[in-house]
Amino acid sequence: MKELEYSETIEFKRGLVTDLINSGLTIAIIRYKEKYLKHVNWSYDVLGFEKDYNALSSISKKHKNESFALQNGNCVSVKFKNPDGVVSLTLGHHEVIEFxxxxxEHFKEVVSDTTGKVFELHTNSFKEAFNQQKTLLEVI
Incomplete structure (x- = not known):
């Protein structure tokens, strides 16, 4: 009896995460727990700087009909607020797979605990850029 062989090739399209990496902008990706009743899901957000909002949103709108958001207003839960000067975008299923x-190859894990993880690019430290931005704002 002849055995059947099944193989599947998946072609990866150039997606949102790839374009963000290639943009040269400083980004970080966070993974965090979201609880609803007894269900726990892991969500992923891309963080960027408000000064790069137009470039970040232009890239995101090519791939999904959403742009980055400040998420630091009064209507946002304290748990989900971004620090001043930081914008974010939640990744969908396909972007999470791409990430x-x-x-x-492109990210290093800089924080890891039971509530989540933070990844930043090998080439651009989000934490260092954030601290520099914070220092500049304190001087002004």
């Missing part, structure tokens, strides 16, 4: 595929 996982690219994570080892």
């Amino acid at each position: 996982r595929r690219l994570a080892e």
Whole structure:
């Protein structure tokens, strides 16, 4: 009896995460727990700087009909507020898969605990850029 062989090739399209990496902008990706009743889901957000909002939103709108948001107003829960000067965008299922595929090559894990993880690009430290921005704002 002849055995059947099944193989599947998946072609990865150039997606949102790839375009953000190639943009040269400083970004970080956070993974955090979202609880609803007894269900726990992991969500992923891309963080960027407000000064890069137009460039970040232009990239995101090419891939999904959403742009980055400040998420620091009064209507946002304290748990989900961004620090001043930081914008964010929640990744969808396909972007999460793309991130996982690219994570080892392009990102380093800088924080990890039971509530989540923070990843930043090997080439651009989000934390260092954030601290510099914060220092500049304090001087002004």
